[in-house]
Amino acid sequence: MFPFSFEWVWDLGHLVFHGALWYALSILGIGLTYCILKAAWQASRGEEHEHGHH
């Protein structure tokens, strides 16, 4: 649910629940996007990295 949905109410419950949800999703989305874009950039430049990253 987004703040522009008709069911949205500006109260603590909605802010905490949906704030935490969108915060977590944003971290995952930004992290994943960063990894994909960086990998695409590295692959296009023919870069190599050392093994043993666990």
Place this chain on the structure above:
Amino acid sequence: MDSALIPKGVERCPLGRFLAFIAIVGAVLLWGVVAMFLIYIKGLNQTNMNNAYGFALWIWADLAVIALGGGAFFTGLLRYIFGKAELKNIINYAVLIGFVCYSSALLILAIDVGQPLRAWFIFWHANVHSMLTEVAFCLTCYFGVLTIEYIPLILENRQIERISFFRHLAHNMHGIMAVFAATGAFLSFFHQGSLGGVSGVLYGRPFGFRSGIGIWPWTFFLYTWSAAACGPCFTILVTRITEMATRKKLVKDEVIDLLAKIAGWMLVTYIAAKIVDTVYWAAVTAPAMGFTLMDFYTNNPGSAYGLWILIAEVGLCGVLPALMLIAPSVRRNARLLFLAVLLAVLGACLNRWVMILQMQAVPVLPFERWFTYFPSWQEIATTILPVAYGIILIAFSYRYLPIFPQEAELNPLPEGGR
């Protein structure tokens, strides 16, 4: 035939034997799929759930696999946040086991929800006063985290890794895994807790109701705690079973010992808190609602629940494995360690059973009798379905992905090997 896909430096059984194994487990999986489609086509009347048991075998299975899948978040927390570097040798398997557990939980929920096409309602038309809404949010997001943690393992397959983009992607994802692991720990804390909170806030059911802090009943904290304690035990248990099945040593003893020691101390503190919680509930909370402890364990015709289940949960599957796991001599003995982690895992499953199914069996009105329930074959088949799915996914992952970093070192190939 598939040797080009098998990780370097390790040996796998012949493809024919592997496929025969998959076919046997696949038959069980198929049985579950048939039951699943029966439920989708004919509806929840295929189950033995009733007005007394709105939560039944599926919800128990859900809560049990989520607790046991807690090994992924807790091991990740120890590895990436607390810097326990030794655990890098078991974190891959912990992630895989967590992925299996959480995907199984979502699969069961997709059956249990009755109308899966409306499953998205909980996100869009969210009831922000419900702990189950929080569970749905965190469970889904955390499954996303586990998928993100599992993807680099797939990308490290010998053939996939040859593609430059995938090789870099796996490397980059490992590089910021601490961010994902921290997010996963945050999400796990809340959904594990809220699953416990669901029974703890039911003031109409004195067997489950607990006092607490603010809006959080004590069961909120106990569930998270028990998942952090028993999840790693499940990881160790599955690792040992995999070692038995493959007849190989896959993880060094010192790694298992460290994880077992941490799990042991978590279990000691959890079971101490659980005992205090049980005593307070029996002496204060339940009497304040007109019940005595023995009302829940005696005079229950038609029910098998007696004091034995409390003793089994807290004593045999709680105190005993906790004491065993903190003793170095027990941890060094493979058989005793196996017994200890098995008891701890059974304890977590028993705790979820008690808090879900026994809670609903207890009558809450003076004229009611104990409610009985036995699952239908469709419920049993769809509960076994994720187990078969998990075995198949683990088998494929073990065969084609570098899950165990120490395997090649522990099992050197003879001269001329791959």
